[in-house]
Amino acid sequence: MHAQIILFDGFDPLDVVAPYEVLYAGGTASGGAVSVELVSAEGPRDVVSGTGGLVLRATAALDPARAGLILVPGASGRVGEPGEVPEHDAVAGAWQQDEFIPVLLGRALTTELPTLLKAARDNPEVTLSAVCGGSLVLAMAGLLEGRYATTHHMGLDMLNATGVHAVSARVVDDGDLVTGAGVTSGLDLGLYLLERMVGPQIAHAVEELFAHERRGTVWRHVGPVPAGF
Structure with a gap:
């Protein structure tokens, strides 16, 4: 399995x-x-995160025709010019502060990223995945209507508003779409x-290596619907 993890200006480092x-x-x-490799819509380049100006390098262009996994992270920090080091971080309160995060995510959609993600979504040999606000990138691009997905708990209403069945779970498996909730859920x-x-x-060996026990039950749209909840 080959995994392509996408970088865009303002990405959240831990999501990646x-x-x-x-x-x-x-x-x-x-x-x-x-x-696994780090990619961007533009090809090889240094990409500035939204947290403290941390820079990671995309070593290739996102290839939606390549079989495997494509993972979209969320964003963090304040709104500035693309590629600019933010003067202040706003990680903890970003969802409340003038909706910085949706603006940063929306900026990513002004690139070639939506076109590439649509091609990946339409490729039966690709599994799309996302962490935190990465689900909102896919949803805002119109790629998740009618699907089941999760995101950061403060973004679930926004996810619902795009026609997605938002699920409050740590990890949601919807077949060729697998999404994670808040930033640390990227581990899970x-x-x-x-x-x-x-x-x-293999998963258990890595879990032991990282001294991290997965949290929660992976949600899938199977089985009876709970009653009385």
């Missing part, structure tokens, strides 16, 4: 680094069955993806 490390470790544990999402695509023994 947590699943990257999990998937990379899964590749090592599986003898190379998993590979990565581990679940390893279990689903490579096997539980």
Whole structure:
């Protein structure tokens, strides 16, 4: 399985680094069955995150025709010029402060990213995934209508407003769409993806290596609907 993790200006670092490390470790544990790279819509470039001006390098252009996994992170920080180092971080309160996060996510949609994501969505050999506000990127691009997904708990109403069945769960598996909630859920999402695509023994080995126990039950649209809740 090859995983492409997308970078865009203002991305949230933990949304990227947590699943990257999990998937990379899964590749090592599986003898190379998993590979992972950082990509952008524009191709190789340095990309400035929304937290403290941390820079990560995209080493390739997002390729929607390549089989495997494509993962979209969320955003963090204040609104500035694209590529600009923010003067102040607003990670903890960003959802309340003039809706900085939706603005940053919306800016990502002014690039070629929506076109590339649509091509990936239409590729039967691609599984789309997202952490936190990454689900909103997909939803705002019109790619998740009628699907089941999760995001940061403060963005669930916005997700619903785009025609998505928003689920308050740590990880939601909707077939070729697998999404994670708030930023640290990127660890749980990565581990679940390893279990689903490579096997539980590999996922368990990485879980032990990182001293992290996955939280919550992975939600899927199967089985009876709970009564009395």
